[in-house]
Structure formats: structure tokens, C-alpha cells
Amino acid sequence: DAGITQSPRYKITETGRQVTLMCHQTWSHSYMFWYRQDLGHGLRLIYYSAAADITDKGEVPDGYVVSRSKTENFPLTLESATRSQTSVYFCASRTSGSTDTQYFGPGTRLTVL
Amino acid sequence: LAKTTQPISMDSYEGQEVNITCSHNNIATNDYITWYQQFPSQGPRFIIQGYKTKVTNEVASLFIPADRKSSTLSLPRVSLSDTAVYYCLVGAVGYQKVTFGIGTKLQVIP
Numbered sequence: 001d002a003g004i005t006q007s008p009r010y011k012i013t014e015t016g017r018q019v020t021l022m023c024h025q026t027w028s029h030s031y032m033f034w035y036r037q038d039l040g041h042g043l044r045l046i047y048y049s050a051a052a053d054i055t056d057k058g059e060v061p062d063g064y065v066v067s068r069s070k071t072e073n074f075p076l077t078l079e080s081a082t083r084s085q086t087s088v089y090f091c092a093s094r095t096s097g098s099t100d101t102q103y104f105g106p107g108t109r110l111t112v113l
Numbered sequence: 114l115a116k117t118t119q120p121i122s123m124d125s126y127e128g129q130e131v132n133i134t135c136s137h138n139n140i141a142t143n144d145y146i147t148w149y150q151q152f153p154s155q156g157p158r159f160i161i162q163g164y165k166t167k168v169t170n171e172v173a174s175l176f177i178p179a180d181r182k183s184s185t186l187s188l189p190r191v192s193l194s195d196t197a198v199y200y201c202l203v204g205a206v207g208y209q210k211v212t213f214g215i216g217t218k219l220q221v222i223p
Contacts, residue, residue, distance in 0.1 A: 031209070042200070043157070043213035050209070058210055090156045096207070101147075104156025 003027065006091050006105040014113050019078045021108050023091030029103075030096045032074040034058075034066065036087040037107075043090065049074055081112045117201045122218040131188045133217050135201030138182050146177060146184045149200040151216070157200060161186070188219075196221045 004025040013019050023032065034046040035058075045058030047066040055066050063085060065077045074093075078085055088109050092102040118136040125131045137146070145164050149157040161168055163175040163184070174187040188195055200216040 033209075035213070040215065042215040045210055045212075048209050056209070059212075092156070101159040101162070102149075102157075102211075104158065107154070107156055 004091060004093055004103055004105040006089075006108050008108060009106065010109050012111045012113065013081050015082060016080050019081050019110065021076045021078075021089055021091075021110070023074045023076070023105060025072055025074075025091075025093040025103075027093065027095075027103070028071055029093035030071070031094045032068065033092040033094075033102065034064070034074070034076045035090045035092065036060065036085075037090060038087050046076065046089075078110075081110075083112050086110060086112045117203055117212075117214055119199075119201050119214070119217045121215065122220070124220045124222055125191055126222050127192055128190050131191050131195070131219060131221075133186045133188075133199055133201075133219070134183055135186070136183045137201070137203045140181050140203055141205065143205045144181075144203050145206055146175065146181075147202045147204075147211075148173070148175065148186045149202065149213070151198045151200065153197075157213070160199075191219075191221050193221050193223065195219065 007022045033048045035043040037043045044060050049055045049068045088107050090107045091105040094102045147162040148160045150160050151157040161175045168175045176185045198216040198218050200213045204211045
């Protein structure tokens with residue numbers, strides 16, 4: 001049981017290219033999240049999803065697109081990557097229960113040249 | 114959404130108890146306080162959550178005074194492996210747009 005996985009773990013791309021980061025969870029959690037982490041900013045929420053086909057913007061959604069056709073997958077797409085999107089991206093999931101604990105993936109380090 | 118303030122960094126020697134305080138002056142009635150731990154090159158990991166008074170688990174204790182305007186995460190007898198960034202979050206259970214902030218970087222010294 002892998003829990004929550006992200007792929008790729010490392011990615012180097014060029015400005016203007018489309019990039020998709022994958023997130024997969026095996027717990028059937030309702031909620032899934034995408035965060036980016038940059039020095040001096042902590043973790044900032046990009047998008048989240050409450051269930052399949054239900055997504056909403058977080059704090060920093062510009063330049064990103066998400067989809068959730070299946071409960072277990074929540075891909076994040078950078079339609080036209082920019083250097084400012086160089087960051088570490090974390091996916092997380094949680095149940096809709098009372099403890100509100102989020103479970104994080106290992107992260108994807110993305111570099112945009 | 115309640116804003117939190119916590120020290121940017123702390124140092125501690127091995128074996129000591131470490132207390133990290135988080136201020137959240139505008140905490141709402143239905144807000145909980147949650148702490149996460151993040152090791153380098155890993156995602157954050159849930160440590161503890163509480164609403165009032167004291168909560169203890171196998172990893173840490175969380176002390177919340179009656180006015181709930183602050184909270185203190187207590188790590189007993191820290192070891193080098195406790196070197197990490199610790200985040201204090203405040204929000205209603207089920208609220209999606211939680212804010213992690215930059216956290217407190219704890220360095221445990223041999």
C-alpha cells in the first residue's frame with residue numbers, strides 16, 4: 001500500500017512547455033490538494049478538490065490547471081511553464097472526517113529553465 | 114482565517130524539552146489548532162491537533178490556554194532526528210484553504 005505518490009520526483013523543463021505533475025492516492029480520500037513550497041513562503045495552496053469532478057482555487061492558482069476524473073488521481077498541469085513556477089510541489093489528501101489530517105506525498109522538484 | 118505567528122527558528126540541545134509557541138489572536142470559536150512537522154526533502158507530517166486545554170500523543174503535547182489566543186507545542190527530550198520545520202495551523206475542521214506559513218525551523222544540536 002503506497003499511500004500517496006507523486007511523479008515524477010524531479011523534472012527539468014523549459015519556459016513555455018506544458019508540464020503535468022501526477023498525484024495518486026490509494027486511500028480513496030475525498031479531498032486532494034496541491035501546494036507549492038518556496039523559500040520564504042512556506043507552503044501555498046494552488047488548488048484543491050473535494051471529490052471527483054469538483055475542484056476549486058487556492059491561494060496561488062494562476063498558471064495552473066487541475067482535473068479530477070477519478071477519486072485517486074489529481075494531476076496538476078502547467079500549461080506554459082514560467083521560471084517563477086520553479087518550486088517543489090506537494091500533493092496531499094485527507095478524509096472528510098473530523099480530524100482534518102492531511103497526508104502529503106514526497107514532492108516533485110520542478111525546475112523551469 | 115486566523116493568522117498565526119511563530120518563531121522563525123530555534124536551537125536546542127539533545128535531550129532537552131523544546132517548546133514552540135504559536136500566536137493566533139483572532140482564532141474563531143470553531144477553529145482547531147494543528148501542528149505539522151516537515152523533514153528536509155519530505156512532505157509535512159501531522160503531529161497533533163487540539164481545541165482547548167492539553168492534548169498528548171506519543172510524539173508531542175499541545176498546550177492551549179483558556180483564551181486560545183496562543184498554543185505551545187512541546188517536544189519531550191528531543192533528539193537529532195527531531196530537526197525539522199514545525200508548522201502551526203489554525204482553522205475550522207473541514208476548512209480547505211489552510212495556511213501553512215513558513216513555520217519554525219528547529220535545529221537540535223548534539
